[in-house]
Amino acid sequence: MIALALALALQSAGETADPIAELIAAREPDMSTLAQAEPAAAPVGCVGQRREGGLLICRYAPGSEISLGEFSTTADADGYAIVGIQRDAPETLSFSVRAPDGAGFTQEDWAIEQREYRLQHVNGVPQATVTPDESTLPRRQREYAQKRAALATRWNGQGFLDGFIRPSEGITTGVYGSARVYNDGHQGNPHWGLDWANETGTPVIAPASGRIILAEDDMYYEGGLVFLDHGQGLVSLFLHMSAVHVSEGDMVEQGDLIGEIGAGGRATGPHLDWRVKINDSFYVDPAMMLELDLSSLQD
Numbered sequence: 065m066i067a068l069a070l071a072l073a074l075q076s077a078g079e080t081a082d083p084i085a086e087l088i089a090a091r092e093p094d095m096s097t098l099a100q101a102e103p104a105a106a107p108v109g110c111v112g113q114r115r116e117g118g119l120l121i122c123r124y125a126p127g128s129e130i131s132l133g134e135f136s137t138t139a140d141a142d143g144y145a146i147v148g149i150q151r152d153a154p155e156t157l158s159f160s161v162r163a164p165d166g167a168g169f170t171q172e173d174w175a176i177e178q179r180e181y182r183l184q185h186v187n188g189v190p191q192a193t194v195t196p197d198e199s200t201l202p203r204r205q206r207e208y209a210q211k212r213a214a215l216a217t218r219w220n221g222q223g224f225l226d227g228f229i230r231p232s233e234g235i236t237t238g239v240y241g242s243a244r245v246y247n248d249g250h251q252g253n254p255h256w257g258l259d260w261a262n263e264t265g266t267p268v269i270a271p272a273s274g275r276i277i278l279a280e281d282d283m284y285y286e287g288g289l290v291f292l293d294h295g296q297g298l299v300s301l302f303l304h305m306s307a308v309h310v311s312e313g314d315m316v317e318q319g320d321l322i323g324e325i326g327a328g329g330r331a332t333g334p335h336l337d338w339r340v341k342i343n344d345s346f347y348v349d350p351a352m353m354l355e356l357d358l359s360s361l362q363d
Contacts, residue, residue, distance in 0.1 A: 110147065111358055115177040117240055117349035118149040119298075119342070121224060123361045127164035132174070133157040137296065137343070144361070146224060146296045148342040149176060151241050151254060181241040184255065190330065200284060207283050214278035214291050214312075215299060215344040223274035223294035226318045228353045231271045231302065232325060232336045234260030240349040256347035257303070257339035264306050264334040266325040271300060271338075271353075276314040276322075281307075286337075287328015292316065297344065303337035304328050 112120030238259030278291035288305030306326025
């Protein structure tokens with residue numbers, strides 16, 4: 065059959081024709097069609113606000129080294145990386161991306177939006193949680209070590225790709241970054257979370273999926289306390305709960321029940337204090353995380 069095809073081709077071909085090459089080409093797949101069928105390259109860039117307390121989710125080549133000021137991280141196997149901005153960041157931060165194997169390096173200066181933080185006076189806090197008695201020191205040291213150990217762990221999942229929803233409902237009574245004075249005199253640390261006041265027993269749900277790395281019913285300062293790791297060291301902390309419905313090691317999905325609002329620890333009344341810490345380094349503003357739209361980073 066092949067010999068007959070060659071003979072016919074030779075009879076019809078001109079002096080410059082190559083019938084054998086034409087036959088080979090006819091039997092090979094159309095490589096241009098295959099190339100068009102390949103998946104598009106992953107999008108490149110970051111989503112989030114370049115603002116004090118901001119959280120950004122970026123996507124670059126897997127394994128890229130990404131830095132913003134003194135903060136640095138490495139993109140995961142899908143190219144995702146989480147970048148945070150501190151509460152008192154300067155007006156300009158250097159942002160850089162170094163591709164793996166030295167394949168490329170980019171650097172630019174980012175303008176960081178500055179914020180004004182209000183001073184909040186909080187009265188009626190149990191004085192024992194403001195100026196603790198020396199006898200409570202062993203308990204406080206033990207719980208501190210427990211929290212440090214939990215935050216030192218890492219889950220390799222990507223719960224942060226869910227985006228974030230409100231973990232509870234209520235009246236906003238505290239915001240990220242505000243300086244606090246307790247009981248008309250004691251200057252405390254800035255408030256690192258977002259507070260919602262509501263009745264005791266109001267459900268608290270997971271704002272995004274992840275792994276529970278700490279779950280305790282009664283901590284000295286926090287009452288019912290849960291740490292939820294969303295991946296890459298991004299951890300949600302839920303304070304003052306009256307009930308905890310998860311255990312260390314549990315995997316939860318976005319929207320799953322994890323606890324109930326309460327007034328345990330340093331609290332003046334029932335509320336949820338939701339904080340978010342990155343790489344056991346500093347806190348970012350949960351309110352800005354609720355505004356993240358990750359659609360532009362998806363394949």
